[in-house]
Amino acid sequence: MxxxxxxxxxxxxxxxxxxxxxxxxxxxxxxxxxxxxxxxxxxxxxxxxxxxxxxxxxKGCHPPPSFPARDPFFGLDFFFESIKAIRAHRALENFTQKYWRSGKNTAKMNVFGKTIVTTIEPENIKQVLSLGFREWGIGGQRKKVMEPFLGEGIFTSDGAEWQHSRDMLRPAFVRTQVGDCEMFERHAEHLLQAIPRNGEIVDLQPLFSKLTLDIATEFLFGKSTDSLAPEGADSETQVFVACVDRAMVTLGAQEEGWAFWVAVMFGLFIQNWKLRHVYKTIHDYVDGIIEKERLELEEEKKQDSIGQDEKKPYIFLHSLLSQTPNKLKIRSELLNILLAGRETTAALLSNLFFVLSSRPDIWTALQQEVSTLNGALPSYTQLKEMKYLRAVLNESLRLHPVVPENARIAQVDTVLPTGGGEDGKAPIFVRKGELAHWSVYAMHRRRDFYGEDAEEFKPERWIDSEERKGLRCGWEYLPFHGGPRICIGQQFALTEASYITVRLVQEFVGIESRDSEPWREELSLICTSHGGCKVMLKPRI
Structure with a gap:
């Protein structure tokens, strides 16, 4: 030629x-x-x-089926459909329907040329989070999004760095620390004072957000933001709180919805540029607390003979200072735990009380159980013994999981145990760099696990009974993740949510919804109610 x-x-x-x-x-x-x-x-x-x-x-692998798509190569129809669903606050429901309509519990999608295996099969999730833990990682995108704010901590690291963070933090969440009901009571009092008693409508969602921030900062820093306290916080702390709120919202937007895909395609320059001052304000505030506590601890060591018999409250920061002199590492771990401790518990309480406001039967049942305290403040042991209260929390976390979706990236060529072939039972080959995604929200609604009434809020399904015998509680139920990265603060969160719920039930005889719409999702780093939690609480006379 x-x-x-x-x-x-x-x-x-x-x-x-x-x-x-x-x-x-x-x-x-x-x-x-x-x-x-x-x-x-x-x-x-x-x-x-x-x-x-x-x-x-x-390995006997067969490819999984694909969700029906008009554009199977770049997934543009899925992308624009997702944008529409996110704006309507129906993204979780929309994605769940893809499973139901296809009749498949595992499928693959192509999004911008990237292959994603999505699943609601417990065995696949178990493989990713536990059995094949070392073969999967959080990926560079999550780290790029979160690290400018959180630094390198337990939620932004993989491998040896993650293990080091886990080992540092685990001792802080033993029974004696997570069961500090005296600390919970101080802030519960501020919450009760902030709720009107004259029949006015109150949105509990922002109050819960302030409450959990106040509790988390006292536990972590030894100094609460006191954003709910009648006297309010000092001006420096108010600026810190405002910056944390803004960072949480913007960080959540990067993780969910259209902004996430923009970040994947075009990088994070705009987001980082906008938040540079916000992050610096937060970092400077926390660095100041770290230095202050470090100096106080050094002073105490010099006067070790004074006040040794005095019982002091546990402060998370002190534990970190005893393990490392690296101030950047300490700040990173503090902010990582603050993110989880504040957002997830606030979402749990908000989603729960949204349901309670329209279910007087559940409120009455809670009152009957709480009445055994005879008006006394609950102890950690008493909270653990309240079976119906725990069932209510379990059911809220089932229907409205605060982290409704998650994903991992294959670090090596690997295999998922099920979902391939025509019958959906063959193993699936996953290439290095491909994404495994799962929907806790959809899995918690599977009728083969939770019965034909899986869409209903029914605490009784968690209480020992004949009906309970058919309920499985393994990897089918993942409110706090699973495997080595299971949430180390879950007992703290459950104790906090239990205590606040009991105190509200003790203080008010009834609760009524003042929301004109049903529950709709608001997706950020966590999932809560888009319309808030507008209620009217009836005080005891």
Whole structure:
């Protein structure tokens, strides 16, 4: 071709030596490109694709089905459908319907050319989070989004760094720390004082958000933000609280919805630029607390003979200071736990009381159980013994999981145990770099696990009974994640939510909904009610 085609130019009127040279050079370039591309794909087949095929065949893998899509290559129809659902606050419901309509519990999608395996099969999730834990990671995108705010801590790291964080933090969440009901009571009093008693409507959602921030900062820093206290916080703390609120909202937008996909495609320059001052304000505030506590601890060591018999409240920061002198590491871990401790518990309380406001039967049952305290403040042991209260919390976390979706990225070529083939029972091969996504929200609504009434809020399903015998509580129920990265603060969160619920039930004889719409999701880092939690509480006379 390189010879015959240029020779035909000799017969054309436009022929010249310059044209011949140009045509020949162009064809040589194209030929070289085609040769390189062919060589590349041949190399990939020999070194990567062929071994992958053999590996997948040795494990008996078959590809999973795909969700129906008009654009199976780039998933643009899924992208725009998701944007529409997010704006309508129906994204979780919309995605759940994809499982129900397809009849598949595991499927694959292509989004912007990236392969995603999505599943609501407990065995697949167990493989990712537990059995194959070292084969999966949180991925660089999550780290890029969160690290400018949180630093390198337990939620932003993988591997050895994550293990180091876990080992540092685990001792802080033993029974003696998470059961400090005296601390909960101080802030519960502020909450009760903030609720009107004259029949006015109150939105509990922002109050719960302030409450959990006040509790989390006292537990972590030894100094509460006191945003609910009647006297209010000092001006510096008010600025800190405002910055934390803004960072949480913007960080959540990066993790969910359209902003997440924009971040994936175009990077995070705009988001970081906007929040640079906000993050610095937060970091400076926490650094000041760290330095103050460090100096106080050093002073106490110098006067070790004074006040040794005095019982002091536990402060999370002191535990970190005793383990490392690295102030950046300490700040990062404090902010990581603050993020989880504040947002998740506030969402749990808000979602729960949204339901309670329209279910007087559940409120009455809670009153009967709480009445056994005879008006006394509950202790940690008494809270643990309240079976119906725990069932109510379990059911809220089932229907409205505060972290409704999650994902991991394959660090190596690996296998998921089920979901492939025509019957959906064969293993699935997952390439390195591909994403495994799961919907806790959808899995918690599977009728084969929770019965035909899976969409109903029914605490009784968690109480020992004949009906309870058919309820499974393994990897089908994941309100706090699972495996090595299971939430280390779950007992603290449950104790806090239990205590606040009991105190509200003790203080008020009734609760009525003042929301004109049903519950709709508000997705950020966590999931809560889009419309808030507007209620009217009836005080005891």
């Amino acid at each position: 390189l010879i015959s085609y240029p020779l035909t130019l000799l017969q054309t009127p436009q022929f010249s030596p310059t044209n011949l040279f140009s045509y020949t050079l162009t064809l040589q370039t194209l030929s070289a490109i085609v040769t390189l591309i062919t060589a590349y794909y041949l190399y990939r087949y020999i070194t990567i694709s062929s071994p992958r095929r053999r590996f997948a065949a040795s």
